[in-house]
Amino acid sequence: MTAPVLLDSITDLRPEHAGAVVLSGSHGGRYPAAVASRGGIRAVVFNDAGRGLDDAGVAGVLALGEVGMAAAAADCMSCAIGSAASLAGSGVISVVNAPARALGLRPGMTVAEAAALLARAPMPHGRLPALRESRGARRLASGLVVQLLDSASLVGPADAGAVVITGSHGGLVGGDPARALKAQARVAVFNDAGLGPGGVGISRLPALDARGIAALTVAHDSARIGEAASALETGRISHANRAARALGARPGDRLADWLATLPPEPG
Numbered sequence: 001m002t003a004p005v006l007l008d009s010i011t012d013l014r015p016e017h018a019g020a021v022v023l024s025g026s027h028g029g030r031y032p033a034a035v036a037s038r039g040g041i042r043a044v045v046f047n048d049a050g051r052g053l054d055d056a057g058v059a060g061v062l063a064l065g066e067v068g069m070a071a072a073a074a075d076c077m078s079c080a081i082g083s084a085a086s087l088a089g090s091g092v093i094s095v096v097n098a099p100a101r102a103l104g105l106r107p108g109m110t111v112a113e114a115a116a117l118l119a120r121a122p123m124p125h126g127r128l129p130a131l132r133e134s135r136g137a138r139r140l141a142s143g144l145v146v147q148l149l150d151s152a153s154l155v156g157p158a159d160a161g162a163v164v165i166t167g168s169h170g171g172l173v174g175g176d177p178a179r180a181l182k183a184q185a186r187v188a189v190f191n192d193a194g195l196g197p198g199g200v201g202i203s204r205l206p207a208l209d210a211r212g213i214a215a216l217t218v219a220h221d222s223a224r225i226g227e228a229a230s231a232l233e234t235g236r237i238s239h240a241n242r243a244a245r246a247l248g249a250r251p252g253d254r255l256a257d258w259l260a261t262l263p264p265e266p267g
């Protein structure tokens with residue numbers, strides 16, 4: 001049996017992974033599922049990110065069933081989001097789609113047990129459609145311009161000095177502080193993904209504090225993970241680092257209300 005491929009982020013998929021079973025530290029929302037589907041893999045296991053608002057943390061797992069890909073998600077409290085090794089080592093399945101269930105996967109089994117069953121999965125009969133462009137900008141009534149990125153993987157050097165709202169989880173990918181954010185942004189917003197063991201779902205925040213970036217998370221049950229616009233429209237702050245607290249960010253406040261207090265330009 002070929003060993004599964006471990007990827008801390010599903011965006012690390014490469015052409016050579018086609019046909020593989022992938023264990024990914026990413027959340028199981030629609031964007032990661034679309035990446036997995038377009039990558040031509042056989043089957044995948046994600047982190048359920050606490051499931052969150054409208055079950056967004058597993059929406060992609062269920063959508064993959066529609067194109068015949070066996071997929072599952074692990075309970076966010078059983079393993080560290082952003083870490084494929086943690087998923088493989090201690091993950092416990094919480095959600096399975098219909099093709100995975102047909103292979104014998106059930107909630108409560110370990111990810112290791114699930115991976116062995118997924119090795120027998122047939123290749124999907126179709127692929128999920130490519131998602132619409134998942135980044136944009138919005139000017140708030142205050143004049144502040146915010147960048148909306150459904151995945152933090154879309155952050156780049158052009159976002160230096162920007163207010164960046166992502167749909168991604170707030171955990172360090174692979175536990176690596178260097179992957180906390182790919183730009184020296186003014187503000188960075190993430191989803192707390194149900195926190196996970198040891199609060200791993202907010203582990204980007206101290207790493208970004210060390211770089212002088214104000215960073216915070218919205219509660220997973222207040223905004224749909226994987227959707228930056230949802231964080232802006234309904235997100236409620238759950239955690240803020242020291243730099244963000246110095247700017248007045250407080251847990252329990254609406255993200256939009258706090259953003260309205262920021263000057264359009266830093267200084």
